[in-house]
Amino acid sequence: MQIEWWYWLIGGFILIGLELVIPSFTIIWFGLGAVVVGLLLLMVPTMPNWLQLLLWALTSVACTVFWFKYLKDRGNHTHAGLSKEGIVGESGMIIRGTDDSYQKGTVRFRISILGADEWTCYAEEPLKVGDSVQVVDIEGQILKVRKL
Secondary structure (H helix, E strand, O other): OOOOHHHHHHHHHHHHHHHHHOOOOOHHHHHHHHHHHHHHHHHOOOOOHHHHHHHHHHHHHHHHHHHHHHHOOOOOOOOOOOOHHHHOOOEEEEEEOOOOOOOOEEEEEEEEEOOEEEEEEEOOOOOOOOOEEEEEEEEOOEEEEEEO
């Protein structure tokens, strides 16, 4: 029994549509491989079944490898540092001062920053209650500030 070209196209579109239901981002490549084989079979109708299956497997694997190796974003997948952009540059007022540099104090912001209006902070110089400060860095849950 000869596999018709439109079998491959229908099967490919079903697999591509299945990707919408089961989002694994691998099923789509097998669907794309089936569509490619269907279009090749339309151009070469005497292609044997074993060759069609081999081309489908090779095309599917090649598309999958190409996606994961060259197209998929390989950027930083951690979420560390995302809060930095939201808080660096903000200014607040010291509500608990320090007697010495690099001791921990507390800064209060006029509006809540990243879910809190009071943060633990330190500076390279002593901080007094009432000093206006600006955030220059964030290290975990502690802000590095400088006097304004």
